[in-house]
Amino acid sequence: MTDVLIAGSGPTGLALACELALRGIAVRILERRSGPHRESRGKGLDASSLEAFARLGVAERLCAIGNPGVILRKYFDGAHINDTPAGSNGLLIGQWQVEEVLRERLAGLGVPIEYGAGVVGITQDAGGVTARLADGRSVRAGYAAGCDGGHSSIRELLGIPFEGRTEEKVSMVLGDVTAPGLSRDHWHQWFTSDGGGILLCPIPGTDIFQLQAPPEADERGEPLPPSLESFQRLFDRHARMPGIRLADPTWLSSWQINVRMAARMREGRVFLAGDAAHVHPIAGGLGMNTGIQDAAALARTLAAAVTGPAPEGVLDVYEAERLPVAAEVLADTSRRMERVMAAVREPGRGTEAGMS
Template sequence: MTDVLIAGSGPTGLTLACDLALRGVSVRILDQRSGPHRESRGKGLTPDSLEVFGRLGTEERMSATGARGLVLRKYYDGAHVNDTPDTGGGLLIGQWQVEGILRERLAGLGVRVEYGSRITGLAQDPAGVTARLADGGSVRAGYVAGCDGGHSTTRELLGIPFEGYTEEKPTMVVGDVRAPGLSREYWHQWFTSEGGGIMLCPMPGTDTFQLQASPETDGRGEPLPATAQGFQRLFARHAGVPGIRLTGAGWLSNWRVNVRRAARMREGRILLAGDAAHVHPIAGGLGMNTGIQDAAALARTLAAALTGPAEDDALDRYEAERLPAAERVLADTSARHRRVLAAVREPGRGTEAGMR
């Protein structure tokens, strides 16, 4: 029997797995996907997250991969208005790069992600948890950590309510694109007096930009899904930079405001972390980072439960610490999102309004 079974190999699950393995805890980490992705998704690490990775022995590699001090270049109605240095002290790095570095660290500790492994059932007793898998097999573990994202199978199997709201219409389309000829020294942010805009952020160590834009709409004003052709039309409309063609579009996604948290983060020997426990607006880039902090707290919790006499007390402390933290992040990021929406209507202002 393994000590801890982790569902999900995003930044939260991988951080937890590395932390536990370094503490001598036996770990298995499952992911229902067929393999790793190469999507930028969450693209920034805060100093608190870098501190966690320093303890795990991965901070230097991440700092060498990412970039600091990116300048936000603002345009309004096509004209360059001003430049704003990012002074937040964080690191710009793609989520897939973070995950890759953590996977390598975990492999060095003797643990590899088991892809194509989907959990279909969970049954627990006083001695542990049995996870049933889609292939008919099962895994026995002392504890299970659900780090499997906003559509968490773990949370759904436990029947834990995901309280809050999701806006019906997408607010933004996102994706990864190439833009040959566009300077990679800036995070370009174009906004217009008619409303809407497009942003292209250069991802370090790649030739791609992360694109974020107001969605196209149809004749009835309804948002259209993200497409490569739509990205080019949005760029022509909001940026209007001649000679730039967006190519190699990948990770086409529609993003909508989602403000939810799990009613509880623990059900006996099964615990939730990261997006499985809370989702919120992207303003401030706190999503991936909050999951990393969850993972650090959960590693301490599980290590204490495995070695100490007061198992329930240790497990209860995790929820007592992280559920209020999730509440604060939901409120904070919602306020940041409102500030950004107001700021982009003013020439020269942009996403920095949500950074603090």
């Protein structure tokens, strides 16, 4: 029987699988998607994540791909104001690049990703956990971890409340695009005196920029969905660089402010980690990093439980450690978001206001 079943092959699930496999624990990782994605999504690793990845033997590979010294180029009403460091000791790197390196490491440890394997049912007893898959199969394991994102099926199947708030309106549109002719030496941040703006961040080792901007509104004031045409109009309005034409969109997304956390991170033999357990504002880039730290903590708890003999209450250690951290991250990122929203109204300031 598998020791640990993991649902979700994002950074949290992959990091947990690697941590456990390196300890000799039999792990199986299920992914409801049909294959890997190539979306930039979360795009930064902090020092704590790099330390965790050093233990997994992948830090050097990630550092060779990413950019440790990103410079923010700030503009206001179309004029270049200044260039400033991002203000962290981390690494700029696309989320898909992180996942690719972790998948390679996991493959080297003999653990494949099982795609098209969404979990639709979960039961547990004194001896383990049984997960029912969408294709009718059942998978048995000693323990299970839901690392399957903010819309976690595992959390919903367990009936764990996801407490907090979600803003009704879309706050931001995002996408991966190319911008031929635009310097890739900087993370470009254009803001305007009317409170608008657009950001283009170069994903290292690619010709892609991650775009972030408040959405356009229609005649009723409702946000328009993300599209290349809308991105170009936003760029023309805020960047005021008529020679630059955005192209080749490979990811289009909308984002709402969510400040939510699971009421608990454990239900018997099943645990939650990463976005499945907590979601919060993006200021500070803590989402992917908090999930990676969850994975390291959960690996310690599961390793103690599987390899035993473990002291009474070992399964309680993970939640006791990480639930207070999740609560503080929600509060911290909300404060950071407020600082960023105030800072961008001042010429020469940008997202660095949320980095500390």
